[in-house]
Amino acid sequence: MSVPLHAGTESCVGAEKGEITPVLEKQADELVSRYPISKRSAVLPLLHLWQETFGYIGPRGVEWIARKLSLQEIQVLELVTFYPWFRQQPYGKFHFRVCRTLPCALGGSGKTFAALQKLMNLKADGHEGAMISEDGRFSLEYSECLASCGTAPVVLRNDEFYEKVDEKRATELVAGCQ
């Protein structure tokens, strides 16, 4: 879970870098046009688009999407914080998600997680949000059921899916990050 945000106390993170290109604008407008009845329904597709483009969703993305859909920023932020898939800070170049729901937990995902954490040289305990390596190369977090319980423990590396990831397999996965 991410830290609750509060007005006037802490803001999320610095604005996402990078240009908002005409191509991005066009993609966004196309997504919005799919929801002729309620523009608001385009929030999720736009959040995905933004995250795929900039790597994470900071205040700049929230405000851009809110403006596009004539919403208030808080209405966008609510969703960003609701879905664990959306992130408010940049992740590593290789982002690992280790399933910790019961079947995977029984299958040893804790050990997998610990192995990955050691290999990536990450310090925090990993139970609250993602950990990122200092060089920005790796990041690691727990996730809930990835829908392959029969082959526990399972791991997502960016968008690739790996089954039966024991400590040995974890080492290979990290080594394979090029």
Add this chain to the structure above:
Amino acid sequence: MSNCISIPMNPWNHDVAKDEKDLVDVQIDGVWLQMPRGLNVVEAAHRAKKFIPHYCYHPKLSVVGNCRMCLFEMGTPKMGPDRKPILGADGKPEIAWMPRPQIGCATGITPGMGIRTDSPLVKDCRNGVMEFLLINHPLDCTICDQAGECKLQEFSVEYGTGESRFVENKVKKPKNVDLGERIVLDDERCILCSRCVRFSSEVTKDNVLGFVNRGSYSTLTAYPGKRFDNDYSLNTVDICPVGALTSKDFRFQMRVWFLKESKSICTSCGTGCNVTIGSREGKVHRLTPRENEAVNSAWMCDYGRLNFHYLEDKERLQNPLTKAAGEHFPAPWGDALNRAAEGLRKVQPSEIAVVASARMTNEELFVLKRWMDELGVTLVDTVNRPEQGDQFLRSADGNPNTRGAELLGLSHGGRKLSTWGGEIAAGRMKALLVLGGEDVVAAGIPAACLAQLEILIASAILPNATTRVAHVILPGAGFAEKSGSMVNVHGRLQRFSRSIAPPGQAREEWMILRDLREIVTGGNSLHSIEDIWKSMATVIPVFAGLSWGKIGDQGVDLTHSLPAEATAK
């Protein structure tokens, strides 16, 4: 609906049926009743004198159905093969009860519907909901402002078990969050009903509040960098069913069960929002809106709500004062009034002018008018108080009783008043009464000019530039310290009753004027507000047939009887 509705029509208003005459049969806890079709089940139960507990439901906001406290058992008529309801021995439809409970707040009644608000299933549901709601609750009732009027407390007692089976760790959330200029939030107390979020999106439409995160970590917040500061923000403190949203002004000041409540109206602008004054031992602690669909619905502005602290201003005038050798000295009421009367007797009635105030009550103005008529004084006007106003409740008229002053013929919209400086300078105007705390210096008559008057009498509750040069100062009472009635900008006559005593020797102004009248003209009647009304009802056509009692707590719409020119604006 009458034309005195001042607030934009609320699209929700679940407590008002679409058509009060289109009735259907419903069975509520075994009793068959007739209720308007489609009426919200929480409201239908309420009309049947049954209570369905609820948190997220508010009659003036959209329905979200997120708290589940209003679960009830619902049934529909059993249908025969002919698609007609099967009737029981009593001639009423037999009811087939649904195995699962429904939420009352999102259900409208239909013909033949069965509603159970107190069955074992319903009790069980409420019990379960309460247990869940309390899982992460900090239980800091002992230091919580809401204690005593908290729905979580009340429903725990009424529907809860009194003990928790929760042995895990509670989720910690932010406390003492500075949400805006006037509001502090305690997130641990929040039950996520979203009433405040809906208020800010549906009523004030500034939409800064929302929930971030999810599950037990869901947290109410304003968007980072935004403040919940609009002029209606404190209404969320009222509608928050728990102690999550607290008013900085009232926070930690007083236990609510010590408050004496009295029905009043706000006098900070021409709208006259209906309010409840909460006071204790002669001190006003808070104003809260009192529902009146014809005026303010369930809301009021923050400005009006907090505009009562002047009642305890250290500068309050507590004694009648008379001026001798250029200085003010306290005097007994008799002496001060005699001095005033003496001064008035020395001049011709045509040389006397009165600055009445559109902040005064109808009763005060009427006693004044009586006295002026008896004496033959005709020069009178009020001070205008134009304000910005907003599109919601705040009126562009900063005076609460302009219409009343007009009805009684005591206001000329400040037009006359603007010439009086010249009249005084020319020596044609020799006595001036400035009532209701008005300040004629601020209204454009220089103090040096006032100094030329033979007598200047001022009644006020706080010193101002006019009282400073007055020969006689008569200490009056603030709105919470007196009884009276006013007519709001929409032509609604409303009354308020004294909640606390004025400080020291200060008195309600109608009494001051009554006593002054007796000394000056010998007029001796109008000994109570009721007396005044008896007389007013015969003299003022618009008030015909009315009495103090008939005004009631919700006021009376006068628009049908108001003179045309007064209605036109």
